[in-house]
Amino acid sequence: MTHEELIARDAAAIAGVEKLRFFPATMATGARAHLTDVNGRDYVDLTATWTAAGLGYGHRRVAQAVAEAMAGQPGSGLSIMHENAVLLAERLLELVPERVESGTGEAVERRVYLGHAGSDACDVALRCARAATGKRRVVAFQHSYHGGFGLAQSVSGVLVEGGAVPDPDAVFVPYPNPFRPHAGTIEESVDDALAQVSTALDGGDVAIVAVEPILSDGGFVVPPAGFLRRLADLVQGYGVLLMVDEVKMGLARPGLMHTYQHEGITPDIVCFGKSLGGGLPIGAAVGPAWVLNEPPASALLTMAGNSICTAAALAVLDELVEGDYPGRTAQLGQHFMSGLRGLQEGGGVQNGRSGGYIGDVRGHGLCIGLELVQDRASNAEAADLTRKVIYRMWQLGVLVFSVGENVLEITPPLVITEADIDRAIAVIDQAICDAADGVVTDEEVGPYSGW
Incomplete structure (x- = not known):
């Protein structure tokens, strides 16, 4: 041909x-x-x-893992339990630093959602945050991207700016760009962005704040040093969930396992996708059990967490860590x-x-x-x-x-x-x-x- x-x-x-x-x-x-x-x-x-x-x-390690998993499939999803899905969830819990309750000093109990892509991982995390908190507002950033459908799409600034229908309860704030500050100087842009987030939080009806540690599809913006730290302190100081979208830039690519580690923060929810599957479709969200456990069976994709894609993801994580x-x-x-x-x-x-x-x-x-x-x-x-x-x-x-x-x-x-x-x-x-x-x-x- x-x-x-x-x-x-x-x-x-x-x-x-x-x-x-x-x-x-x-x-x-x-x-x-x-x-x-x-x-x-x-x-x-x-x-x-x-x-x-x-x-x-x-990649040979991934290809071998997929071939072995395909040769003896224990079902094709999570309606029947199988070890690969559990192993992957356990591995992600090990790789994502746990949050500690400020009042008790105890680690937050966490769970892992397994899906097909970063889009549904972010969408489920956002929807679960609304259900768990009973609040509707989502604070996101202009030019952001969190997914191609559902709530994730409607709070993605770059898609809304391109014609997608925004969620009526979404609040979009500027993402500070050191090369093109939106409010005078870089420092003034950071202060302005955080002030807008603070104003939204003051309303008391924000379920979650979603942020990319590098604004990728919106122009590959690396935020000013200290911005993510100040954002995390602000949001979590209000007792509001902070979701960091690592779908595109995470998993060893940024010189650390997670991009947000450059700022030393610990998000409430972390979303993964893309490279997690080594070329096969898989996504994941790691977050508090009280958020991701309810409502039961409310995020169903028939083949999510299947043994083939989870085997690939396990091989990817093993390779990233061991290498x-x-x-x-x-x-x-x-x-x-x-x-x-x-x-x-x-x-x-x-x-x-x-x-x-x-x-x-x-x-x-x-x-x-x-x-x-x-x-x-x-x-x-x-x-x-x-x-x-x-x-x-x-x-x-x-x-x-x-x-x-x-x-x-x-x-x-x-x-x-x-x-x-x-x-x-x-x-x-x-x-x-x-x-x-x-x-x-x-x-x-x-x-x-x-x-």
Whole structure:
């Protein structure tokens, strides 16, 4: 089958509502941090498919665990108990630091919800919070993303801003952006955001506050140091539940096991998805038993917690812990960001020209955002340039996606090598210059403009 034939068949068979495309890639196989297209061409992948392939493609440990589980399935869901689901829940309880009651000093009893994705994990956590507290309001952030359906969708700022129907009891507050402060200075932006959260909490009817430790789909915003700590102190000081959405950025990717650990906080509820399944669909929410236990049987998905996906997740967690992936990603992330900042400061082989279009490099570990601008004097968003840079990178053999209007989201498989990173940096350098020089036409990129 040729590249052109697969594109035509895809267009005739796959529903458009689930297509978010940045280039006409037609892949046949994958291994580690590489994908190979139907013509046999190799690509370095900086997407991990929105981080879902956290351990890369075809990881042997995950593949073996899945094959063994498939050979002797003890049912296909949680209506019949099986050990893999219990083991996974126990493992997540071990990996997520427990909260301690401020009054008694005793650890909060917790449970784990197992689902199919981060979307339903967040949705269930939010709905359970409402049911458990008897309160309706949900405080979330502008440009946030917590899921593609239900309550999770209707409190996702980036989706509501794109036309989704907001929940009538949702309150959206600004997410402080150090590169683009919304209220004067960075400090003033943090104070303003926290003041708006405080105002909502003063009403006494907030069930839960939901936050991403890195605002991913809304533009890959790494909050100012100390913001998450102050937010947690504020919210939990009111006795309100704090949900941290680690679906995209968690599980060793940020140089620690969890992104929120960079601020030393302990959320009430933590949600996982994407890379947890090593390429298979699974999500999880870890939180207080008094929240996630009730109402019974109110969050039913037939195959949630099935033995195949839970086996994959157990293999992923074992690999992350035994292989010290947090340490690995911290080191590789430092190497990657150092190279990108070198381009920003005038390095690279393209006479330093690419640096004039790099407004900001930010992140933790292998969670990296590269913000492209029209020029460094104005820092004006360069949306058109960004689309063409992504397209040109694909032409040059490196895959990346964008978030916001103008940010390259660099989230490669955690098994990427320094050699792959160096190749990617060189391609980014060339692609920025080529796109600025008009190598990519509007006609080429038009059908593949992502968001």
